[in-house]
Amino acid sequence: MSKLHISANFDSGNIDVLDASRADDIQLKIRKDSGSDFYQWFHYRVQGGRGLALRMRLLNAAGASYPDGWDDYRAVASYDRKHWFRVPTCYSGGELVIEHEPEQDSLYYAYFAPYSFEQHLDLIAWAGQSERVRIEHLGTTLDGRDLDLLRIGTPAAGCKTIWITARQHPGETMAQWCAQGLIERLLDRHDAQAGRLLEEAVIYLVPNMNPDGAVRGHLRTNALGVNLNREWDRPSLVRSPEVFLVRARMEQTGVDLHLDLHGDEGLPCNFIDGQDGLPWAEASLLQQELQFEQDLAAANADFQLERGYPPGKYGPESITIASNWVGKRFQCPAMTLEMPFKDYDLRPDPLQGWSPERSARLGASLLDPLLAWLARQI
Numbered sequence: 001m002s003k004l005h006i007s008a009n010f011d012s013g014n015i016d017v018l019d020a021s022r023a024d025d026i027q028l029k030i031r032k033d034s035g036s037d038f039y040q041w042f043h044y045r046v047q048g049g050r051g052l053a054l055r056m057r058l059l060n061a062a063g064a065s066y067p068d069g070w071d072d073y074r075a076v077a078s079y080d081r082k083h084w085f086r087v088p089t090c091y092s093g094g095e096l097v098i099e100h101e102p103e104q105d106s107l108y109y110a111y112f113a114p115y116s117f118e119q120h121l122d123l124i125a126w127a128g129q130s131e132r133v134r135i136e137h138l139g140t141t142l143d144g145r146d147l148d149l150l151r152i153g154t155p156a157a158g159c160k161t162i163w164i165t166a167r168q169h170p171g172e173t174m175a176q177w178c179a180q181g182l183i184e185r186l187l188d189r190h191d192a193q194a195g196r197l198l199e200e201a202v203i204y205l206v207p208n209m210n211p212d213g214a215v216r217g218h219l220r221t222n223a224l225g226v227n228l229n230r231e232w233d234r235p236s237l238v239r240s241p242e243v244f245l246v247r248a249r250m251e252q253t254g255v256d257l258h259l260d261l262h263g264d265e266g267l268p269c270n271f272i273d274g275q276d277g278l279p280w281a282e283a284s285l286l287q288q289e290l291q292f293e294q295d296l297a298a299a300n301a302d303f304q305l306e307r308g309y310p311p312g313k314y315g316p317e318s319i320t321i322a323s324n325w326v327g328k329r330f331q332c333p334a335m336t337l338e339m340p341f342k343d344y345d346l347r348p349d350p351l352q353g354w355s356p357e358r359s360a361r362l363g364a365s366l367l368d369p370l371l372a373w374l375a376r377q378i
Contacts, residue, residue, distance in 0.1 A: 014217030015044035023052040033218040035225025041171030043110040062094030069265030084113040142223040153202035170213035172263030181360030232325035258334040268345040277311025295369035
């Protein structure tokens with residue numbers, strides 16, 4: 001029998017191994033984001049576990065950034081790093097306990113299905129083959145990685161400008177899966193709805209706002225431990241070049257509608273957080289956001305309208321959040337789409353829970369409310 005080996009020295013890996021001497025009592029610890037106290041994302045590989053009843057205890061789960069995220073949560077696993085499935089998981093005594101008997105010698109466990117930087121580069125390269133796309137280099141991150149922007153469509157007089165940003169929080173990988181789904185539909189030349197949208201609008205899309213944090217295995221921050229979604233009021237090239245560079249490009253293009261794609265640890269549903277409750281948001285703008293939500297719910301039954309954040313949840317720090325800053329600066333609809341790490345409780349999937357595939361389908365569905373919004377502007 002081979003000895004158990006657990007590792008996380010790879011793209012988006014995160015775990016510290018305290019004791020792996022016994023298969024039925026593996027003791028692990030989630031690492032904090034570098035330079036901050038945020039932690040919840042984990043991603044690690046187990047070798048030598050075939051046929052063993054593994055019991056893996058994440059001992060510091062109680063101190064994670066969002067401990068309510070562990071309630072009714074199940075970790076994901078994969079043998080081939082393409083298909084991810086849920087495994088028995090419970091939160092008890094301040095520990096997250098994952099129990100699983102592998103069928104193969106090597107497999108991966110994670111908080112949610114990862115989206116690697118190599119996958120990101122593949123997505124950018126694939127999209128760049130379309131005549132509808134121009135790839136822009138916005139600048140470099142603190143770790144020297146490229147910050148990529150896709151311009152989909154051709155700017156022209158009278159066309160609307162739509163901005164979509166994803167994965168400011170790197171552990172929220174469902175955001176990039178969602179962006180991928182939208183990109184694939186926008187570039188499908190057989191999709192008449194996509195063609196119609198791009199006749200009247202140009203889309204600027206950043207699939208990964210935080211590549212450094214993604215590669216480092218962070219939950220929420222960049223290479224310096226900075227939460228990018230609290231930097232929009234005063235970003236800097238020293239602390240938050242990712243936001244600084246995207247915001248500067250927005251100033252050049254203008255913004256008529258903005259969507260920021262995220263994941264929520266606690267709520268088991270998809271929802272949108274708009275500008276309701278913020279002092280600058282006029283009734284006509286809020287009505288546009290509400291109609292967008294209703295149109296998305298009509299397009300995809302995985303989206304719901306009943307649950308979400310209370311209006312004005314973030315108080316004085318609201319202006320530091322992407323969608324709020326953009327909405328105020330450009331006086332436009334600007335919304336944050338949140339997806340679950342757990343399953344969607346009203347439409348559960350026992351095998352995969354909320355998954356990359358459903359995230360991508362939700363992303364593809366965004367085209368419909370975007371087109372409906374556009375029709376009301378003309």
